[in-house]
Amino acid sequence: DAGVTQSPTHLIKTRGQQVTLRCSPISGHKSVSWYQQVLGQGPQFIFQYYEKEERGRGNFPDRFSARQFPNYSSELNVNALLLGDSALYLCASSARVWDEQFFGPGTRLTVL
Amino acid sequence: GQQLNQSPQSMFIQEGEDVSMNCTSSSIFNTWLWYKQDPGEGPVLLIALYKAGELTSNGRLTAQFGITRKDSFLNISASIPSDVGVYFCAGPPNTGNQFYFGTGTSLTVIP
Numbered sequence: 001d002a003g004v005t006q007s008p009t010h011l012i013k014t015r016g017q018q019v020t021l022r023c024s025p026i027s028g029h030k031s032v033s034w035y036q037q038v039l040g041q042g043p044q045f046i047f048q049y050y051e052k053e054e055r056g057r058g059n060f061p062d063r064f065s066a067r068q069f070p071n072y073s074s075e076l077n078v079n080a081l082l083l084g085d086s087a088l089y090l091c092a093s094s095a096r097v098w099d100e101q102f103f104g105p106g107t108r109l110t111v112l
Numbered sequence: 113g114q115q116l117n118q119s120p121q122s123m124f125i126q127e128g129e130d131v132s133m134n135c136t137s138s139s140i141f142n143t144w145l146w147y148k149q150d151p152g153e154g155p156v157l158l159i160a161l162y163k164a165g166e167l168t169s170n171g172r173l174t175a176q177f178g179i180t181r182k183d184s185f186l187n188i189s190a191s192i193p194s195d196v197g198v199y200f201c202a203g204p205p206n207t208g209n210q211f212y213f214g215t216g217t218s219l220t221v222i223p
Contacts, residue, residue: 048211101202
């Protein structure tokens, strides 16, 4: 069975631009969570979605938004990019809310 | 916000030695998860704990859910070179709607 997939693998943007990251969960999982991981730190929780509804939100500005589609895949959008948004963005899927989370390989975002 | 503190921050051990690390929080947690992360990759789930006092093993790994529900422990027996990586504890506190990761323990195994 396929694990969590994310696209793209790498992305380079400039300050002020907008970016969309995509995630497909493990088949049968209905929950998707997004994390930001800056080099040398643990992942920081951004959002969790379950059955297309937001079920959790971390301490991130409104420039960060997400949505979940009927097929349970998800997109993370970041507007008005800042240099500090450069990080590894991780997607995780789980069967239920706050359940065991399984991570994808991440998208490496570099903001210049 | 919630902080999960892991100790030690880093460890350098000889191959074959046993390893112990822990994770503490200021809040009660309903679930404790332990992950291992290699550079540039996503975290891989090692062990999940759901009840206070629970002791769970996965091969050479053993983890425990602290009875206060504010801590958890991970032990690795007979370490091997492929154990190298960063180990994170994680979970949702019993209040709030977030998921937290610890500060991480970096493990280096010397052959």
